[in-house]
Amino acid sequence: MIISQEQILQLHQYIETPALIVDLQQLEKNIEAMQNLANENAVRLRPHIKTHKSVFISKLLLKHGAVGITVAKVGEAEVMAAAGISNIFIANQITHPLKLRRLRKLHETINISVGVDQIEQISLQKRYFNNASKPLRVLVEIDSGLNRCGVTVGDSLVKLVREISHAHELTLEGIFTHAGQVYGAQSKKEIQEIGDLEGTIMAEAYNLLKDQGIDLRVVSVGSTPTVAYSSKNPVVNEIRPGNYVFYDNIQYVLRSCSEEQWALAVLATVISQPEQDRLVIDAGSKALNLDRGAHATQLIKGYGKPLNIDGEIIRVSEEHGVIKLKSGQSIRLGSPVIIIPNHACAVANLYSHYHLIDSSGKIKQIPVDARGKSQ
Ligand SMILES: Cc1ncc(COP(=O)(O)O)c(C=O)c1O
The missing domain is CATH 3.20.20.10 (Alanine racemase)
Structure with a gap:
């Protein structure tokens, strides 16, 4: 991504989550x-x-x-x-x-x-x-x-x-x-x-x-x-x-892209931290998908790759993602979490809009026009 994590974290206050972020x-x-x-x-x-x-x-x-x-x-x-x-x-x-x-x-x-x-x-x-x-x-x-x-x-x-x-x-x-x-x-x-x-x-x-x-x-x-x-x-x-166009965590694990080439992320929000090492976010299977790739499952850990949190999304239900924190740090509720989806194609189909971010940090919403058009 060309846009920095800090820039995305800043923009979180203007974006209701879970949301799809695209680095234009x-x-x-x-x-x-x-x-x-x-x-x-x-x-x-x-x-x-x-x-x-x-x-x-x-x-x-x-x-x-x-x-x-x-x-x-x-x-x-x-x-x-x-x-x-x-x-x-x-x-x-x-x-x-x-x-x-x-x-x-x-x-x-x-x-x-x-x-x-x-x-x-x-x-x-x-x-x-x-x-x-x-x-x-x-x-x-x-x-x-x-x-x-x-x-x-x-x-x-x-x-x-x-x-x-x-x-x-x-x-x-x-x-x-x-x-x-x-x-x-x-x-x-x-x-x-x-x-x-x-x-x-x-x-x-x-x-x-x-x-x-x-x-x-x-x-x-x-x-x-x-x-x-x-x-x-x-x-x-x-x-x-x-x-x-987006790449994703599957392509990264395959060595088919580098981290710099990721253009799509899911932005989520911390909703609870019931235990020191357990963080809950507002993105579950309806925001991250369960898809770990048709063939590469053994190489993929978790349900997406968090970028700004040291932990792994170990479990998802429909509307919740459970992150096991590595260092048991305290994280403020309402904080943003940036996640690289495992499979971008399967995730994009779950949203009605992308939040496109341009070089000046301006956000423009564009529709996922053919979302759900599986017939
Ligand atoms: C028939 C066909 N062509 C092209 C593609 C594009 O492949 P990829 O998403 O790996 O770029 C796909 C992906 O599923 C496909 O099924």
């Missing part, structure tokens, strides 16, 4: 650094906005050179489209009939694309995009080791792509992957290996399809820890990191 200068620095990485590797940047769900930050990303945005949900796409963002990739498979109708509506108004990894999804899309004004752009998801969605590189990929090329309702835009298994990496070396593999598997997919006479416009990879490596593969031409 650091946010812009993180955005610039990732844009530079994309430019240096000659790849397009299409950041995932599920991290912040904010129109303001999405527009900042576009202003700095992003070619469009990535979302996970139709609801997120609707919010961003309504705010004037017109180039959106839904990096997810849509199969619910009501969602397919909403997707069709978006498709008629903006430039949208969506993920596929099974032939059955193509049958659904053919049904819901019959007579559309233009073909729906689809990207085939490749499994680069996460074992979530995605096809493996081989016959099933070729079969799926052939099915798309036979459907006049669809057009094949490219392939995408997310090597999210990186969040279980134990070392920098392992992060690099996973990032390299993310690129290599995409190159295999690209070359396999090229041999079949199929050219891809987009080869898209992305996770915050891996993009520095996967973007170096010559076939990769798009990256989709999301978390890097």
Whole structure:
């Protein structure tokens, strides 16, 4: 963070807690650094906005050179489209009939694309995009080791792509992957290996399809820890990191960011100190989330990292966080506690507003526009 802890502690008197604090200068620095990485590797940047769900930050990303945005949900796409963002990739498979109708509506108004990894999804899309004004752009998801969605590189990929090329309702835009298994990496070396593999598997997919006479416009990879490596593969031409705008304690523990790169914090208030070593704050699971990362749980201690208090958040209930103090110091009730969330993306979704702090220390509230848009 560029803004100092002392500055945040000073501002506490003007901010009701628990609250989300964003260091605007650091946010812009993180955005610039990732844009530079994309430019240096000659790849397009299409950041995932599920991290912040904010129109303001999405527009900042576009202003700095992003070619469009990535979302996970139709609801997120609707919010961003309504705010004037017109180039959106839904990096997810849509199969619910009501969602397919909403997707069709978006498709008629903006430039949208969506993920596929099974032939059955193509049958659904053919049904819901019959007579559309233009073909729906689809990207085939490749499994680069996460074992979530995605096809493996081989016959099933070729079969799926052939099915798309036979459907006049669809057009094949490219392939995408997310090597999210990186969040279980134990070392920098392992992060690099996973990032390299993310690129290599995409190159295999690209070359396999090229041999079949199929050219891809987009080869898209992305996770915050891996993009520095996967973007170096010559076939990769798009990256989709999301978390890097804020970073968090998970990224820090993974060694995917430094303390200076944190741009988001939760500000909380001490409400009680029932014992010398037990401090209670007004931020519990509804302010800090229980998420310690899908894979890295053993490396994360507590429910967020307090910065200005020597202790660990050992327990949360919905509205209370219990901090075990290391030195048994007496802390004035009403004092501020600054916490770096374990998982920024999961925490941002819990709030209606960010408190954006600029270089002069001025606070501006901006909405978490797509908060709760999980449909
Ligand atoms: C499909 C997809 N792409 C991109 C991302 C962005 O990854 P990260 O938040 O690690 O930057 C995610 C994150 O969950 C994802 O699921």
